Amino acid sequence: MTTRTTSKSAATTETIDVTAAIQDATAKVETIVADTQKNVTEQFEKLSKGFEGLTAFGQENLDAVVKSSEIAAKAAEGINSEISAYSKKAFEDGVAAAQDLASAKTMTELFEKQTAFAQSAFEGFISQATKMNEIYAAAAKDISAPIGARVTAAGDAVKSFSL
Numbered sequence: 001m002t003t004r005t006t007s008k009s010a011a012t013t014e015t016i017d018v019t020a021a022i023q024d025a026t027a028k029v030e031t032i033v034a035d036t037q038k039n040v041t042e043q044f045e046k047l048s049k050g051f052e053g054l055t056a057f058g059q060e061n062l063d064a065v066v067k068s069s070e071i072a073a074k075a076a077e078g079i080n081s082e083i084s085a086y087s088k089k090a091f092e093d094g095v096a097a098a099q100d101l102a103s104a105k106t107m108t109e110l111f112e113k114q115t116a117f118a119q120s121a122f123e124g125f126i127s128q129a130t131k132m133n134e135i136y137a138a139a140a141k142d143i144s145a146p147i148g149a150r151v152t153a154a155g156d157a158v159k160s161f162s163l
Contacts, residue, residue, distance in 0.1 A: 057153070057154075057157065060150065060153070063146075064146035064147050064150040065146075065147065067146040068144070068145075068146045071143050071145075071146075072139070075135075075143065078139075079132070079135055079136070082131070082132065082135060086128045090124070093117075093120070093121065093124070094121075097113070097117040097121075100113050100117070101113050101114060101117070
């Protein structure tokens with residue numbers, strides 16, 4: 001009978017050891033699962049924030065293009081009105097010059113008036129060309145500013161990425 005008792009004690013000890021091993025393994029698996037779930041959740045949140053940032057960046061790019069287009073439209077209106085005003089003035093000056101030339105009494109007076117008109121027209125043209133050049137340069141600078149800012153932002157974003 002003593003042999004059986006020892007056998008039962010050994011079986012009980014083995015059962016306790018197996019139960020303890022199962023509990024330890026279960027605890028370890030639960031810890032691993034919890035850690036994995038935590039890591040997956042954190043990575044998913046980072047990914048979501050990355051997509052949100054990418055979407056916001058794309059929206060800001062679109063806003064910059066729209067703003068540049070609005071600036072270009074206003075610049076085109078200004079340029080068109082400037083060209084119209086110059087054309088009207090040049091036409092009026094030409095009509096006035098033609099009337100003045102018609103009133104000349106001598107050939108010398110006609111040549112003097114013609115020379116004065118030609119010089120005045122040329123100076124006016126050069127002045128207008130300079131003014132238009134300044135308008136075009138300012139418009140190009142204003143139109144490209146929003147897009148240039150987005151290019152700078154993209155460069156900064158690329159620099160901030162780490163591998």
